[in-house]
Amino acid sequence: MGPIIGRLKKGFRGRELTEARLQFARFRKLLENTRAIMNLVEDGREKLREEYIFDRHYVTSLLDGVLERAGMLVFDAVVLAPEGGEALYLLYDRLKAFAVERFIKEEAKEQSGCFTPSDTKTLPEEPELRLLSCALDWVTGPLPDGEPSMMDLVRLVFDHTIACLRGGSAMAKKRLEWNRGDTRHVIDVVDLEGGDVKEGPVSGYDLGCRPLGTMIAGAGWEGPRRQEGEAKTTKNWIAFTDKDQLSLRGTDDDNRLYLEATLSGHTDADFAFFFAEDPLDPKSFLPEAFHVEKTVLGAMAWNYDLPGQDMEYSLSQLGARLLGGM
Amino acid sequence: MEERKLNIMVIDDENIVGKRLKPALEKSGDIVETFEDAKKALERFNEKPFDIVVTDIRMDEVDGIEVLEHVLAHSDKTKVIIITGYATVEVAREALAKGAFDFIAKPFKPNDLRVVIERAAKQLKN
Numbered sequence: 114m115g116p117i118i119g120r121l122k123k124g125f126r127g128r129e130l131t132e133a134r135l136q137f138a139r140f141r142k143l144l145e146n147t148r149a150i151m152n153l154v155e156d157g158r159e160k161l162r163e164e165y166i167f168d169r170h171y172v173t174s175l176l177d178g179v180l181e182r183a184g185m186l187v188f189d190a191v192v193l194a195p196e197g198g199e200a201l202y203l204l205y206d207r208l209k210a211f212a213v214e215r216f217i218k219e220e221a222k223e224q225s226g227c228f229t230p231s232d233t234k235t236l237p238e239e240p241e242l243r244l245l246s247c248a249l250d251w252v253t254g255p256l257p258d259g260e261p262s263m264m265d266l267v268r269l270v271f272d273h274t275i276a277c278l279r280g281g282s283a284m285a286k287k288r289l290e291w292n293r294g295d296t297r298h299v300i301d302v303v304d305l306e307g308g309d310v311k312e313g314p315v316s317g318y319d320l321g322c323r324p325l326g327t328m329i330a331g332a333g334w335e336g337p338r339r340q341e342g343e344a345k346t347t348k349n350w351i352a353f354t355d356k357d358q359l360s361l362r363g364t365d366d367d368n369r370l371y372l373e374a375t376l377s378g379h380t381d382a383d384f385a386f387f388f389a390e391d392p393l394d395p396k397s398f399l400p401e402a403f404h405v406e407k408t409v410l411g412a413m414a415w416n417y418d419l420p421g422q423d424m425e426y427s428l429s430q431l432g433a434r435l436l437g438g439m
Numbered sequence: 440m441e442e443r444k445l446n447i448m449v450i451d452d453e454n455i456v457g458k459r460l461k462p463a464l465e466k467s468g469d470i471v472e473t474f475e476d477a478k479k480a481l482e483r484f485n486e487k488p489f490d491i492v493v494t495d496i497r498m499d500e501v502d503g504i505e506v507l508e509h510v511l512a513h514s515d516k517t518k519v520i521i522i523t524g525y526a527t528v529e530v531a532r533e534a535l536a537k538g539a540f541d542f543i544a545k546p547f548k549p550n551d552l553r554v555v556i557e558r559a560a561k562q563l564k565n
Contacts, residue, residue, distance in 0.1 A: 160546050163548065164459060164463075164548065164549065165546040165547065165548055166455070166456055166459050166460060166522075166545060166546060166547055166548070166549065166552075167455075167524065167545050167546035168451075168453040168455070168456065168495075168524045168545055169453065169524075170524035170525060170545075171524055171545060171546050174524075239454060239455045239458060240454065240455070241453060241454075241455040242455065
């Protein structure tokens with residue numbers, strides 16, 4: 114390769130890397146906003162479960178928080194994948210109008226019993242409890258008469274966004290390869306911190322990415338030269354990494370998996386999010402602690418608020434199931 | 440020696456507050472009266488002294504600060520505890536400056552209020 118072509122290639126790769134960093138950061142923002150919505154729902158459920166004293170203002174504040182985060186979520190999705198963003202905004206506007214009409218505006222106080230999310234559910238007697246219970250049902254769904262819930266918007270956001278996360282292998286400077294059982298795994302690694310590492314196969318222990326290191330240790334990977342069994346199929350992956358964060362994506366048409374994980378040892382920051390496009394069934398390989406939601410394109414799952422060691426264990430199990438022979 | 444029962448008044452225009460607090464506070468043997476209408480509560484206060492008044496701050500007609508002023512004008516021994524869903528530093532500062540014993544932000548658990556009431560009861564004894 115001549116020096117001019119080499120410099121051009123380097124410049125192109127630098128621009129791609131910047132774009133990958135921006136995409137990575139924006140998708141993390143989107144996950145942060147999703148997590149905030151889930152946390153608000155969990156806070157509301159705790160208030161219902163544990164005899165808290167609260168008033169209507171708590172419910173309207175909770176819903177204001179959900180709507181604010183949902184608005185940010187839609188913005189993140191449209192920044193990542195502008196095409197078709199109108200559908201997200203239309204659904205968001207419809208949900209917001211419904212929430213204001215039924216729960217937030219002052220007159221809604223008198224109607225707090227008129228929203229029955231399900232024929233089989235018994236609503237609490239006290240108006241404030243009933244309002245909170247209905248508001249949480251409206252966020253999580255499913256609702257009668259095909260009325261959309263906030264969770265429907267979250268699902269649509271991920272279906273809308275996930276396709277833009279494909280690609281990027283050309284940026285990879287490192288490659289991990291090994292056979293487990295009859296499957297050969299090939300992971301192209303893009304170091305988002307731009308570490309200057311020799312191109313080609315590297316040791317998994319030199320990756321400098323804690324979540325990926327935990328996963329490949331869980332998969333039983335023992336070095337680039339070790340091969341076990343004859344590979345009949347190959348699974349290709351791309352991993353965007355930095356010290357504590359990982360975005361791992363399956364790049365084959367029959368293996369469209371997306372894992373976002375942070376493993377820093379700080380419980381508030383650590384999480385794992387997963388998206389599996391049909392026909393993959395995430396329940397077949399996800400550890401139990403994951404909450405799974407079906408979407409049109411597949412299924413998403415997340416695992417928030419686990420103590421550091423449990424998150425490490427979850428990632429190790431995931432490594433064994435996705436990248437190992439389990 | 441048996442502990443003296445406290446007379447506690449709870450004022451909040453949202454029904455759930457009195458409904459949940461009354462049985463929770465009565466568990467320790469205290470006598471609790473709840474009111475959704477602050478005007479009626481103050482009329483009752485004029486008839487009967489209360490050791491502790493727990494009042495919401497945002498209410499129609501008579502608000503929690505007016506309740507606080509009325510109570511302290513009639514009884515310098517009564518401890519007033521303010522509760523509110525609109526917790527801001529300014530509101531807390533105003534309530535405490537006007538003589539409130541303490542300030543609790545909603546949502547809270549009955550036991551959180553119980554802890555404050557126990558502190559108030561200690562001061563009443565002294």
